Amino acid sequence: MPASAAALSAAFFPENAPQTYSRADFGPDFRWGVAAAAYQTEGAWDADGKGPSIWDDFVRRPKKIRGNTHARTATDFYHRWPTDLDLMRHLHIPNFRFSVAWSRVLPSGTGELNTNGLDFYDRLVDGCLERGITPWPTLYHWDLPAALQQRGGWTNRSIVGWFADYAQHVAARLGDRVQHWMVLNEPMVFTGAGHMIGIHAPGGRGLGGFLSSTHHAALAQAEGGRALRATLPATAQIGTTFSCSYLTPWRPALLRDQRATARANAILNRLFVEPALGLGYPVTEAPVLGWLSRYMKPGDEQRLPFAFDFWGIQNYTREVVRHSPYIPLVWAKLVGAAERGVPHTTMGWEVYPESIYHMLKQFSGYKNAPRLLITENGAAFPDELINGRVPDAARQAFLRACIAQVLRAQREGVPVDGYFAWSFTDNFEWAEGYHQRFGLVRVDYDTQQRTIKDSGHWYGDLLGGKTV
Numbered sequence: 001m002p003a004s005a006a007a008l009s010a011a012f013f014p015e016n017a018p019q020t021y022s023r024a025d026f027g028p029d030f031r032w033g034v035a036a037a038a039y040q041t042e043g044a045w046d047a048d049g050k051g052p053s054i055w056d057d058f059v060r061r062p063k064k065i066r067g068n069t070h071a072r073t074a075t076d077f078y079h080r081w082p083t084d085l086d087l088m089r090h091l092h093i094p095n096f097r098f099s100v101a102w103s104r105v106l107p108s109g110t111g112e113l114n115t116n117g118l119d120f121y122d123r124l125v126d127g128c129l130e131r132g133i134t135p136w137p138t139l140y141h142w143d144l145p146a147a148l149q150q151r152g153g154w155t156n157r158s159i160v161g162w163f164a165d166y167a168q169h170v171a172a173r174l175g176d177r178v179q180h181w182m183v184l185n186e187p188m189v190f191t192g193a194g195h196m197i198g199i200h201a202p203g204g205r206g207l208g209g210f211l212s213s214t215h216h217a218a219l220a221q222a223e224g225g226r227a228l229r230a231t232l233p234a235t236a237q238i239g240t241t242f243s244c245s246y247l248t249p250w251r252p253a254l255l256r257d258q259r260a261t262a263r264a265n266a267i268l269n270r271l272f273v274e275p276a277l278g279l280g281y282p283v284t285e286a287p288v289l290g291w292l293s294r295y296m297k298p299g300d301e302q303r304l305p306f307a308f309d310f311w312g313i314q315n316y317t318r319e320v321v322r323h324s325p326y327i328p329l330v331w332a333k334l335v336g337a338a339e340r341g342v343p344h345t346t347m348g349w350e351v352y353p354e355s356i357y358h359m360l361k362q363f364s365g366y367k368n369a370p371r372l373l374i375t376e377n378g379a380a381f382p383d384e385l386i387n388g389r390v391p392d393a394a395r396q397a398f399l400r401a402c403i404a405q406v407l408r409a410q411r412e413g414v415p416v417d418g419y420f421a422w423s424f425t426d427n428f429e430w431a432e433g434y435h436q437r438f439g440l441v442r443v444d445y446d447t448q449q450r451t452i453k454d455s456g457h458w459y460g461d462l463l464g465g466k467t468v
Contacts, residue, residue, distance in 0.1 A: 012353055012401035017408045022467040025407060031418030032463050033095030033134075034088065034440065035376050037141040037185070039071055040427035042101065044078035048116035051107025053143035054153065054194075055430075058201035069433035075425050075443050081124055084425065087441060087450060089131045091460030096133050097375060097420050098124070099141035099185065100170055109145035110162050118173045125177050136420075137174065138182040138241070139167050139224060142190045142201070142430075149202050154195065154213035157295075163220040164227040171231040179236055182312055182375070183224040186243035187217040187272050199431050207291070207329070215295040218275045222306035240276070241312030241375050244269045244363070246355035250322035250335050260332035261321040262286075267330065268319075269362065277366055278305035288329040312375030313363055314422075315356045317349035345398075346380045347436055353401035360409040360416050373418030377402050380429070380436040383453060390442045390453035399455060400468060421459060425450065 013019060023032065039055050046052070059070040077084060088096060102109065104117035121137070128135040140163070144153055148162060171181070193200035196210035204213075221240055228238050247265050249257035266286035274282055280301065283290040320340060324333035337344035343351040356377060363372055378399065383392040403419060410416050426439035434445055440456035443449070452460075462468050 012351065012397045013404065014354060017354070017357075017401065017404040018411075019404070020467055021404060021407055023462055023465055026410065026419075027417070029417060031095050031134075031373060031420075032093065033097055033136065033418070033420040034093050034424035035097040035420045035422045036077070036099075036424050036427065037138070037143075038099045038101035038104070039074075039141065039143040040423075040429070041075045041077035041425065042104075043071065043073040043076045045072045047078065048120070049107060049114040050101065050117060051103040051109075051114075052146040053101065053103045054146055054149045054201040055143050057146050057149070058203055061203065064199075064203065065431055066433040066435050069428070071428035073445075074428045075445075076448050077425075078120065080448065082127060083450070084441075085127050085131050085133060087452065088133055088424065091440075091452070091456060092463035093424075093460070094133060094463070095136055095180075095418075095420065096128055096424075097136040097138065097182070099138040099143075101143055102140065102166055103143065103145035103147075105170060106145065106166055107147070109148035109151075110165065113169060118170075121170070121174060125174055129177060134180065135174075135178050136180045136182065137170070137178060138185050139163075139170060140183070141185040142194070144202070153202060154191065154216050155204075155209050157212075157216055159216050160219045160223050164223045167224045167227040168231050171228050175232045175236065181228055181232070181236060181238050183228070183238070183240040184217065184221050185241050186314060187214075187221060188268060189243050191217055192267075207288075211289075211292050212295050214271065215292050215300075218272055218304055219300065221272060221276060222304055225306040225308060237309040239308050239310035239312055239370075239373070241314055242269075242273055242363075243314050244359045245315065246318035246352070246358040246362075247321050248318060250320050254323075256323035257321065260323040260330075263330055264319070264321045264332045264334075269359075273311070273363065273366070275304040276306055276308065277368060280304075286330070307368075308370050310371045310373055310418075311363060311369070312373050312420075313356075313359055313416075314376035315359045315374070316347075316377065316379070317345075318352045318355040318358075319350075346382060347432070349379075351379070351398065353398065353405050355405075356402050357405040357409050360406070360414045361412075364409075364414045364416075369415075372414065372416045373420070374406060374416065375418070375420045376422040377419070378422035378438045380438050383437060383442065385442060385444070385451055388451070390451055392453045392455050395453070396455040396458045399459065403462075 195204040198205040266282035337350035381394040426443040429436040
């Protein structure tokens, strides 16, 4: 292990978390798995009747994607899924979270179904089940059909109905075999990054686009859940996922930093979960959210809640917040890990495994909160293939420390009963292109050769019953 990785490994394990553990420590019903997303892995961007998505359009725009890359092939999961599922089985991975590409099922977003697209997900679900792997599809992981974007996308209120119809189509086809469903992936990210600051598709900028897309996504989150509930067997489990970061003030004793942190928490961690619970938007702590009322219509307050069976918590780091007079309406900014001189990943995210513990505590603190699962957690670190091996000690140490924090939370009574590592393979990492590698399995993008990293072998050992 390189010295830098050894130093990180020691820093990853605070004394408040278990130092060793095994799969059995989490209980027999704990769900272990890996996660992936359609646009980041499938490739085959126009194959077999698939329509273009907003990301297929966005990658054509200059200077939007690092290295001017695209995901037209990505990891070629569309053609190589049997091999990837075999690798999962080899590593004792019993659950696979993937997403369905809306434009593969409905090339125009609405209207005529693409039976070839549904056939692909049929084969994928059957392939999982044949290998003893439980499928966990997510209906929307950021790849809106481009045809719907031409009609306003998430800023058009009609998308609530479009999405509910799409959800019913997928559920009707796969619901006889799929028991676990997720509605949206990280709505705060695709509304904020895609409609406020423009670094993700569709590249919108401004408060109006952010607020309208936020309200419509919150409605779609609930209506999508109801569409699934109406279509699926009563035994189906329906969830959705939330991005989150543990937030702390830059200067804890300074009132304005405390208030900035509260505003950031309302927007980054509470914006979508609280409407689902019937609590409305957190406008008291973040007054800018009061402008969401411009997009609400009579009856919306009753439409926003939905009783999910579980929430997927997706956490990678913490953020430190300070007051900023230069950022109107929010009056807050994040103080980066490099600026603070703390260890960080190649994404620039602070290495802070305890964040996952704090976020589990925060989300479980809501009255009527459902059970929780970690549906994404992982890290991008430099790794390379050396004599047929990928010695990614830092990633292995990070995962080991984060999972220890999950166990810590569980032992304190938090109803967390699942952990999905992000991601199974390296993939197209959105605006970062192929520069960032999160995978347990390395992908050579020139040859599509897969190599299980040391972190992947470690995860397989954990799931195989070893104490780690």
